[in-house]
Amino acid sequence: MLLRLLIADDHPIVRDGLRSALGGEPDMEVVGEASDGAQAVRLAAELRPNVVLMDLRMPGMDGVSAIRELSGTGPRVLVLTTFDTDVLPAMEAGASGYLLKDAPPEELARAVRATHAGETVLAPSAAGRLANDLRRPTRGKLSKRELEVLRLVAGGATNKGAAAALFISEASVKTHLLHVYAKLDVRDRASAVAEAYRRGILND
Template identity: 70%
Template sequence: MIRVLIVDDHPVVRDGLRAAFAAVGDIEVVGEAGDGAEGVRLARELAVEVVLMDLRMPGMDGVRAIQRLRELAPEIRVLVLTTFDTDADVLPAIEAGATGYLLKDAPTEELLRAVRASHRGETVLAPTVAGLLVGRVRKPVKSTLSPREMQVLRLVAGGATNREAAARLFISEASIKTHLLHVYAKLDVRDRASAVAEAYRRGLLD
């Protein structure tokens, strides 16, 4: 049995998904969560193998939850199931470590195949998402950083401390640290110096 956790803030969606799996012999829904933080906790507590993850939820969203699961339980496969297929949704989710990306209007049989494929470690993408990623390979994205993250990165590249950057942007030092953590994750680096170097390499800074 493939142990599945459903993470979605809409109870109707969770009920529909649970019903779709009810008559399937090799897939068992072992839990449900209404937000990312609860999803991360239950995924570990219930020895889940595949998580069906929505992206836009209150509190911890899907991308942050995927990142957290990758840190705490990298063996768990995360299959994004959402209504959004824009660059701003797809790319961060894939970069965070999702093994698949489906839209909620996918037929039940397609969803079942995707869960089984994710369990095997295979990548499963909705056709529109696959097309988007192919287009991005042909024409690479310069940056997935938000405008605020770019502001913080430019100040850091100019030698500003967290306190100085916070004063310049009229936000707290804690917010600066949070933005930097997002920058590190998106650029796949671990510190300020590496972030600046990688940003120059990608052409984000000049």
């Protein structure tokens, strides 16, 4: 079954380029295009995409507001934007990843597949920005809930599985993991688990 993709960007030339780049992938199908956040929310309900590729700075309803509307409704949202200044608001709204528009087509295609698989994808500069935004005096010390989430992830749980085990939302699991990444200075769940074992956090 093809991965169903919805593109949301207010620039037609960008949408055309993304459709050409991703529509040519053998396992992907671009099912629709939106020029603003409100249209993206409407089309997502109608077309049932697996992944929404979302710009943030659009007229009317912006990308962060649209992500908030889409959170928990089915599709995963991968942000594709020009700036790395809105990483934290986008991720806290429910985005699954954050890439910049200078990403090569093959990297973008990999990111779409990873997003569909439930992984969190961050461009290097976005990861750095997120770490700075989340940095606290207690950086490196995980909260009780963050440790619970990390233990479940280390045991092989998906975000959905961890959410069910802890009776919290999948978006909450994602936020806890982002805090873990920032505190451990890593970019993904595998690195977080490895670093936690290295520090002895998961050894007791």
